[in-house]
Amino acid sequence: AYGRKxxxxxxxxRVAYDAVYDSITDVFFRENPQGKELVEWKYQRFMRDYAKVVKSLDDNVGRVLDYLEKAGLLDNTLVVYTSDQGFYMGEHGWFDKRFMYEESMRTPLVMRLPKGFQKRGDIPELVQNIDYAPTFLELAGVEIPDDIQGISLMPLLRGEHPQDWRSSLYYHFYEYPAEHMVKRHYGVCTERYKLIHFYDDIDQWELYDLQTDPTEMNNLFDKPGYESIIEKLKQELVGLQTLYGDSIEYRLRDKKL
Structure with missing residues (x-):
């Protein structure tokens, strides 16, 4: 991916790019940091590049909005700002971004609505990135195919609160072993609880109360008193796996379900 970019x-x-990073590389090899100094050097280098990218994104969001306004298109355009998951920067002692913990399960989602939508502020309902496609299709007046798994966010954007809106989210990461080396796991998350199962060559369950433990530092799975909550979450988990057509082979490997 780096080579293609x-x-x-x-x-x-390319000349400007090489001039910047060649000088950084020269300093790195000359100073040859080790141990803690190496960790701090990598962190500072990453964060400075990250901050510059964010600054560029902010500038260009402004350019897009300015263009839409000048072209008379702003009131007829849904502007969506979202992203991939964020990398861990030491949380839980983890790396990468493919774990189900809050820091990487949640992603930014900000929308500037077209004329006629009066909704402002936060939307409390649970939404997923699979909801984007049906939302865009409905807003454009295009029929939503039956095989799309997401739900259009249009009712929420109108300020409605459907009583039958989803009450849980499903997650499944199974690309292991591979480049990122994050263990296979799946799970379910509600407004308050999150149940995660790491499987395949390991068998480890984790349960978190997001209300009392939002940073997910206290695994409650083996603590007395949570048996009924775990059972309900497991039932919800199987229901979501069935809903999304996730492979049953993963469920059958764990006899606890």
Whole structure:
């Protein structure tokens, strides 16, 4: 992926890019940081690059909005700002971004609504990125295919609160072993609780109360008093796996379900 991005640069951009990062590389090899200094160097380098990217994104969101306004399109356009998951920067002692913990399960979602939508502020309902496609299709007046798994967010954008809206979210990561080396796991998350099962070559369950433990530092799965909550979450988990057509082979590997 890195090589493909580099090839997209114009010759002039490549010269400017190399001038910046070659100088950084020269300093790195000259100083040759080790141990804690190496960790701190990597962290500072990553965060500075990250902050510059965020600054560029902010500038260009402004450019897009300015263009839409000048072109007379702003009131007829849904503007959506979202992203991939964020990388862990030491939370839980983890790496990458593919774990089901809150820091990477949640992603930004900000919308500027077209004219006629009066909703402002936060939307408390549980939404997923699979909801984007049906939302865009409905807003454009296009029929939503039956095989789309998400739900259009249009009622929420109108300020409605449907009584039958989803009460839980499903997660499943199964790309292991692979480049990122995050263990296979699936789970279910409600407004208050999260149940995670790491499976395949390990068998480990985790339960968190997001109300009393929002940073998910206290695994309650083996604590007395949570048996009925775990049973309900497992039933919800199987229901979501069935709803989304997730492979039953993963469920059958664990006899506890």
């Amino acid at each position: 580099i090839k997209r640069l114009t010759p002039e951009d």
